[in-house]
Amino acid sequence: MVFYDGCSIFVLFIPYTFSYAELKAGTDDFSPINKLGEGGFGPVYKGMLSDARAVAVKQLSVASHQGKSQFVAEIATISAVQHRNLVKLYGCCIEGDKRLLVYEYLENNSLDQALFGNKTLFLDWSTRFEICLGVARGLTYLHEESRVRIVHRDVKASNILLDSDLVPKISDFGLAKLYDDKKTHISTRVAGTIGYLAPEYAMRGHLTEKADVFGFGVVALEIVSGRSNSDSSLEDDKVYLLEWAWQLHEDNRGLELVDPSLSTCNESEAKRVIDVALLCTQTSPNLRPPMSRVVAMLSGDIEVTPVTTKPGYLTDWKFSDSTTFLSADASTSNTDQSTQFSSSAGTTQLSDPNYTPVNVSASMLGEGR
Template sequence: MSSAFSPPPPSNSVPADVELFPPPRPPPTPPSPSTPISPGSGTRSPPSTTPSSSSPSPSSSSSGGLSAGVVVGIAIGGVAVVVVLTLVYLFCKKKGRRDDEAPPAPKAGRQQQQNASQPSDQVEMSRSPPKPPSPSPPPLPLNAMTSSASSESNYSDHSILPPSSSGLVLGIYQGTFGYEELARATNGFSEANLLGQGGFGYVFKGTLRNGQEIAVKQLKAGSAQGEREFQAEVGIISRVYHRHLVALVGYCVARAQRLLVYEFVPNNNLEFHLHGKGRPPMEWSLRLKIAVGCAKGLSYLHENCNPKIIHRDIKAANILIDFNGEAKVADFGLAKIVPDANTHVSTRVMGTFGYLAPEYAGSGKLTEKSDVYSFGVVLLELITGRRPYEASNDDNLVDWARPLLDQASEKGDFEVVTDTKLSNEYNREEMGRMVACAAACVRHTARHRPSMDQVARVLDGNVPPSDLE
């Protein structure tokens, strides 16, 4: 007896109007671990209950072959998709690992920019803070023109390095400051923090968050000369470092505001100590120490910097003094860079009356010997205790001292030129060296003046004064 699930036996005599259908079969499914399938079969057929072993119908055999092809195709397609996905995953993972190992370019560029020095003819400006700068304080009486700078490195003539050609900054230079940061450091640019004022603007004392004391020079807003001096200072001081040169810490640009940040020097300047009212007389040893330090700083600018730098405004007020009596040349707002191919620079006459070299004051022809002349005037101040120019009696210090210097050198009679406040308490040999240097520096013809390196060595006692001739 046949089961109700068995298909009808094949027949050759089927009426035309009768359509035969094979029994419904489940759709072919991919193999499952729990349902093994024999090769060549698409699905498991329910077991037959008939004892007879009749062969399957042609339609069943055809369906079984079609199902096997579909299964094989699906299997091959699935394997192909898995292989492609695996390859894509491995490629992406390998690329991601290479990206992780590479340094981030924007961050490195920003660090280099922060550390790079600024060229003298192009100053990179920082972004202006959203808060507008506060107005400058009203002018106050000038008490001190302390600007900045000190250095903690040990000094020797051969230990100072010239500016790095790669543009890296030496010393304590930090780069740009925000206006709000400097306002906070100076207590809002308060009058209590005002150190001094001048034609350029104001100088304030400040303290950074790390405790470092600074001097902030706020240039007058909207001044063309102030803008030129700002660019000169940033472009020059940020690239040089020497124990006897003022150290620039950084700068700030906020709309029309231009601010320069120096390390604070608490002991004022040479003009204050030498000519200030009520000041005790400066000891001779301190005067000599200041002269030697200033000479070494200028020698570095002229001899060791490439290209050389001419300060153009050497005077007692621009020589700062720390508590150890070390001199530091300050205020590079008028400084000029002289290319090696040039013997001089023709420029507008700038500087301070009484310190200007005659050839520069007359024609605007600027050389390093112009600085030598100005330094000679400073030496005369240290020797005589007089100012370069006394408005009360129209007396010029150089014209008054020249004949007396020659007389003092020939006869060894220094009392005719020395400061009476010294009360003859000085070393005569050291005084003789300084008198010889002063006389050589203020020679009328520029080419007859010595170099600052020669002057520094004579003042330091390394070579005799005869080397100046």
Template structure:
């Protein structure tokens, strides 16, 4: 019996299918109805991390009777020779009323039986073994085990001490109010249930959760493949927490326990922009909504680049990193690749990271990071928002495969409005043309030809006139002339960029959408 959690482990089991039998009986709440006997025991049952029973009530399962046995049987698969049985108080039963007591999970007995014939052999000692050898072996074995146990305890205590000091240091960096416990987030997400999974990407999984104060949150579990140290992680959290804007997803805090750091963000009811535009259950966004989404993203980036107390380049602006709240207001998310640098620096050279199709040429080829790489990616997002399709789209019409070529051809033929999503029946022609020109000037090959995000905001709002003539980027012209539109030049492997560029002479080609993976990124 426990106030909150009971956990049992089976270690060293042979892999295979097992029958797990759990037996319960309620002893703490006698049958006679009295005020002091009205405590309610409700808990969840997990096997191998999967919830088998939710809000399980022993007495209710026994037909309202106490001292009556309730048997539950489950079939589980044991892999890696490990079995976990977890009974977890879900916060829905009694805790201390009518009397202080243990109203958490309780169990009377359990058994684990293999559904197969074990193949582990019992080795029988030969009859002629020397008694002296057995005694000496036992003494030596005991001595070795004693030394190993002593060394293990010493190492464990040193590790605990180091973790305690590290934890205090991290708390000093982040601040305790912004740190959630692992147990709190585990409870909020129902043990990170697959039913609460919102999405999954290269940087980890995101789960919907509900905190004890009633707030809904999005809990991002960073993958183990991330090589970022805890100290750097905590410093990054502290920095991003200082960046507050209505078009940026708010970071509530983080969890520093364990090997998988957790980030806690505000929950966005309408998911990501790419899901709304071209997901399976895509929303039919009207023109005013799409225009406000583009304007909101621009305002968020202008704040990061020019208005916040620290200079931030996001480095991974794309439709899937723009989330929509209940009113379809856009908020930029996922600062895992964000770079901070001093105002005096013209650029920072760094290892290239991000998503193909959104990378600016100077960043993909030289690793130069300035605000203008976000401007380039913003231009792509605007085109996708207007067209209602991703920047790479498989179609029989070769001219429409790459959104770059298609839009520029329409613009040069004086039919730019033909790129609009067919679902848009009504729209403001002046706003559409303004947005198209903004996108085209943002995806210029040279960073010096791209506007600042504050100017982009001014153009979209009509405070500054949109440019009348926008020059076609050289990378599109070179591609069309030297590649003749041959799609065999495509590749999804980053290490092929240099060799293919040098062999074709298309220096900027691979970095603007010609190289994609199967998802079109």
């Protein structure tokens, strides 16, 4: 398969294809016992290949799959993108109307499960810091180092999986858009998760790699605090993690954000992560650093650029929880964005009703998801 990236021509090989019979046998005929979960595009099963590899098999629904040539092209692109901090795609199955994706199986579930789910794992500070660095390195590869530049579009804690050594691996870049280096991408197909969406992408469909940087900033704050970006069970000033983080920052009490369940914490590292996260979640994409610079700041190789301006989306917007955003009036008030809210794997996502890309939710690629 020949691919042109705007500068040169290179070849992507056809991805490895599994037979349907092999995947059917490896999942015990897609037994409910092996079902890991189900998202908007089909169920996911744990399976065992003939070579004894454990895998996560995503069975795409007939209604959601792309044409064969589009499907193969996307899988070839994803298969070529390999990094220590990205979930590995082993291959696919294309037989008749059947479309399946075969991913490596990750033993320790997703980051959101570890941080604020059933908490069967305890992540100490050093582990959290390494997870933060690993995610940053994975995004740096997607944005700047991969032969094909990729914008993930939905960076969030449930799309980060943990292997047996708690090494983080970013998943779900079946939703990613290939990014043209010479063009600004304006998309009306907003697909992401509320709480992690960059303002320019949520409001105008303006998509660049800086939208991923914003999502990373939110995830970094979740890693430090051990809580989700929105929690209505908390006191009013703590409900929204970004608002609380900025309030603490302005009061010079930033370290109060650190998860109280941690018995010890490297305060200089924690402060560095918080400061980088606040920089990544600036309103203007131009004020957010590229991910390679994020890695350098987290590693201590360069100083963290100070943040002086509270984001406009926190200072200018006032929210009232008395009126639901999903009311009939609200849902028809903005006709410029052809978007709708839908539930996938327990998370609320914005997506174009006519847009059905290959979507392998990371929350489906491990035990208990």
